[in-house]
């Protein structure tokens with residue numbers, strides 16, 4: 160569903176809108192205001208990354224910008240002197256003096272004007288590109304380090320538009336428009352000053368005619384800006400809609416929804432077209448409105464000027480110079496209005512970039528926790544000191560169990576009830592534990608808390624005896640292998656996907672991991688072996704093969720704890736049996752915690768945790784739970800029966 164966003168241009172309601180907040184509401188998905196969220200410990204704070212606002216970005220690139228603007232101003236001065244010299248030339252010819260010097264000076268000025276314009280254009284363009292790079296790298300870094308919960312609340316099409324298109328709009332505004340405003344304003348002031356010096360009466364007439372045209376142009380420029388903002392939002396909606404459908408193309412086809420979606424997206428494209436046409440219509444009126452003003456003032460100036468020339472009141476060279484300045488004045492005036500509009504659009508784009516850059520960061524959360532711990536405000540009972548990075552994992556495992564939950568509770572954003580409620584359990588350094596429970600019980604959330612994708616609202620989680628909240632994120636995640644339900648692979652070769660978490664793995668280690676995941680025959684059969692390229696999301700391999708590659712990738716990191724989230728879901732009976740053997744082997748080296756819907760996978764487990772409605776309702780062996788836990792018995796009798804006769808399919 161594509162939401163309509165509130166349009167820019169809403170009124171501020173006094174104290175309702177925080178100070179410094181732009182008029183438009185934040186447009187991130189579900190109306191989440193990333194900038195102003197404050198929820199207890201997980202409140203947002205701006206990170207240490209570069210500031211993203213119009214002034215800060217311009218300030219970071221001030222040298223190039225200032226030099227470019229300086230060249231522009233020098234070029235403007237060169238342009239402004241030209242009519243005076245042409246007046247001199249006319250005077251020299253009229254008085255029968257040698258015209259050589261005026262001609263040489265005029266030619267030199269033309270050359271200087273061209274060189275300065277080229278230098279100005281290049282430097283401003285370069286500054287603009289640097290600004291885009293600045294914004295895009297800042298955004299990329301902030302997105303990659305964002306908290307997963309916050310990221311998942313964003314609309315991906317909107318993220319894409321902000322990162323790619325809004326940064327481009329901001330570039331034009333912050334570089335070309337900014338410099339154009341300065342040079343146009345200076346040209347206008349310069350022209351007006353010289354025209355006043357030549358003949359102030361004619362300037363008054365000109366100002367009267369052009370003033371009316373300028374007022375109309377100013378109104379039009381404002382309307383252009385508003386229409387352009389609407390057009391940007393419509394374009395963003397179109398992009399989001401398209402991305403949403405392309406991300407589920409198989410479902411669209413299987414549901415025979417192509418025509419329906421084409422029509423819906425067509426409507427979004429048409430909305431963008433309509434607002435785009437409105438921008439064009441208003442822009443198209445801008446230049447003619449100024450042209451009419453120029454033509455009227457020109458007619459008046461020529462008629463009145465010629466009459467005064469005839470009486471000898473106004474020299475012909477002054478009239479010529481005045482008319483030239485009149486022409487010079489119109490273009491910068493129009494550019495000034497248009498650039499002011501562009502700058503406003505750019506500021507709106509920078510606001511959108513800044514909103515996205517303000518996404519909550521994992522690192523900030525980590526720093527907050529560190530600060531809280533330093534202040535002694537987050538002392539967890541029984542938490543052990545932080546492990547030294549690089550200390551031997553084996554020793555750590557000997558010292559304490561693999562993973563321990565102590566009274567952990569957590570509620571997903573906007574969830575009505577706690578997703579996990581007072582979960583406590585402790586698992587030894589090695590072995591296999593299965594987590595079972597009805598759909599939506601909270602099993603995946605349990606894994607997400609171990610990986611610290613979310614922080615528990617209450618309680619603590621301990622890995623090898625250390626509170627995970629006290630471990631640096633990189634160290635924590637290096638010690639955990641995770642294979643997700645959908646096992647996402649990326650475009651790239653099999654080798655790149657395999658070594659994604661350990662780019663320095665040796666060939667022997669890779670071969671080991673591949674063998675352990677029973678992928679060796681698959682890799683041998685691939686046309687280029689490990690160097691076979693895969694498509695988007697790992698296309699080129701079957702679902703089961705993708706899953707096994709994800710398992711091999713996790714094994715390659717030699718984790719202390721291996722989390723398998725329904726890792727056998729896509730496997731056939733043979734592959735599943737082989738994988739169960741692999742899991743048993745891996746379980747002798749580290750602890751394997753596996754979520755299983757197919758309860759056939761739980762029979763071999765050393766222990767089973769039964770989760771229901773976010774609570775840990777029972778634990779024990781298969782036979783034990785079958786005997787005493789009704790939920791497990793229900794799940795088992797529904798799903799386990801076929802497995803008792805043979806591997807399920």
Ligand SMILES: Nc1ncnc2c1ncn2[C@@H]1O[C@H](COP(=O)(O)OP(=O)(O)OP(=O)(O)O)[C@@H](O)[C@H]1O
Nearest residue numbers: 311571572574578597598599600601602603604605
């Ligand atoms: N990002 C989220 N925001 C809000 N609620 C969520 C989010 N992710 C999960 N939930 C909710 O939390 C509950 C537990 O979800 P979870 O994915 O942990 O269940 P599960 O036991 O793994 O389910 P399944 O076996 O179907 O995968 C569900 O009610 C789900 O709707």
